[in-house]
Amino acid sequence: MSTMDSISRLVRTRITQIVIVVCLLSAAAGYYFSNPQLDAFNAELNLWNMDIVIFTLFIGLITVFFSYSKSVSARTSEWPFRLYALVLIAAWIVMGLYSGLYSDTYQTAYLSTKITLHIAILGQLIFFYLSAMYRTFRVKTLRTGILVIFALAMILLNSPIITSNWSPADAISYWLLNYPGMGGARAIVLVAGVGGIILAIRILMGLEKSALRATGG
Amino acid sequence: MISVDPWVWLSAILTLCSFSLLYGDNKFFKFAEYTFTAVVIGHNVVMGYFTLKSGFNPLFTGQKLLLIVPLILGLMVIFMVWRKYAWLAAIPMAIIIGVSQGITVRALVSTDVMGNVKAVISEGSNFFIGNPTDIVGVMLRVVFTIAAVSYFLFTFAFKNTASKPLEYLRILGKYVLLIYIGIYIGNQSMQNSMLATSAINRLVRNWLGFG
């Protein structure tokens, strides 16, 4: 094993685990213990974390640049679209750096492209949603029946055509959401919280390596 | 009156290209897809540049030279894209994971777990306070929460006779979760409906000038 391999192995295993333990325990302990040195250390660590995260914004550009340029030079399928995307990325960066993030030009361009597309892509879901609902919301069992009844209740009780003609509708929908519905909501939040705590413990103990897989860990 | 603003036309064309997916995968949708990808990446880079300027301003103005350390660590993160040198990104990633998990876990403990448990206990002690609909509602809330949480208890197997009541509680929990999912689906559908409204209104009102 070469020296570089030994160093990389040491970094990926021991050093990484030590850093995670120190950072995690310090950040968690800072909430429960009042200590000026610990508070100062945590404040500095938080700032470092924020500054490091900024650099992750550039990873997408590098990945896409290498992937798309390889595709364009090899003339694979969709290469014209990838070439167009590379040109658009470059033009967008120049426009953004020149005009500024809060300029009216940038804002209009962003709203007219990315936001419009995102709304259209998400808005299309209603078509798939209603056609899937037509096929799946068929009351064959008690379970489906309960699902359908409560979904229908929320939609009807929040519909303006019902609420403007029947005054108890809003109160009933509020009651359904905040009493029977909240049982399930609370349980999911609680259990997800427990899951999150266990994940943090597993990361602390070095059992959870999925987050560092991209670094070869 | 149809709009003459080129940005509105661009917006309308991209919306129609996106909706063309309903007809089937086609070149127009691919054009929209790659436009979306390119703008997202371009925006990330522009945002990253300006955030670097603001985030490292104390370093550039000489007020806080210690920030050279996160600057170097941040540059190491970029090596993640090269398999051979990805190990260089391990230390800064470890800082990100450690700090964010440490801060997250304290919120999960105090708010999501203990907060909900405290709320259930305090409601349980106030069972008979308020008007009849509130009393019934609070009872349902407490019982349903306990039942739904018990549904997620996979640690124990319920096999003997003594565990029958727990088995029934788990079945109740299953139906409680179905009630919640039904309510959630109802609300989620209203959200999707609103997005479709926005997309179609942009075409009809902003572009074509109707309504």
Next chain:
Amino acid sequence: MKLPELKASQIWAIVLIGYLIPAFIPLGMNPVISQATQTVYNTIQSLPPGSIVMCGGGGVFAFDLESSAGLIPAIQQMARNGVKVVFYPMWIETMQFNKYCVDSARVDEKYGGPWKYGRDYVFLPYIPGNEVGLVSFMNDVKKTVSVDYAGTPIDQLPLMAGLNSYKDIKLWICAEWDGVTILRYVTGQYGIPVMWFAQSSAYAAYGSYMSIYPGQIYLTNGALGGAQYEKLNGITGLGHAALDSNVMFTIMFVGFLVLGNLTMLFGEKNVNRKVKT
């Protein structure tokens, strides 16, 4: 009589027509004010002039558009009442969303409104790190953020002179998708009330936080809540447009539900079978 199964394309055509009708012909639906929306309105209305309110969170612009229906009239309300607002972007799109809402509210002096940048409202730059940035900001504002979105040192902005930590914040308004992070930290760890103009799905999923911190957290219900807030402020906007299409959606939902079940009963052999529940 055997009912045929509708094809997906037929359903989509009906849905498209259903959404085109209110787009061409506004139905003029009137929202009914709910208790939660009224409480949010009253809370903001009761803020004394000069109060500093934080507005922000982490969100995806497309999802947050739903809650902009409530945020835009809230910004107008705060501008009328002399409340100062600092916009805090926690995700990379939030800066654009904040600017969109302020421009749409037309409260800046360039539109003839009462607000002057730096004195009445400030846009902070993107603060990375999500909850890490939020905690750092709440503990020490000046250490976390040194310049505003345009690179102006925050010491030069009059509004930021009065904002040093969470102790100077009266209220936090969130109209973003990741409002739950705001609830967990801003209310959970720093005790500041939060008014969340929540998306409909978030209202269903995170309404339980109102019972964990009673009297400190209130959520409004998506675009419908936004329409109610618009009505309280005497304007019509995206919320009212969403009401009209919501009516069509309800009709289509009920119609397809009934049709689907009738097709199940009369479209195929009705086989008796015991299903274990």
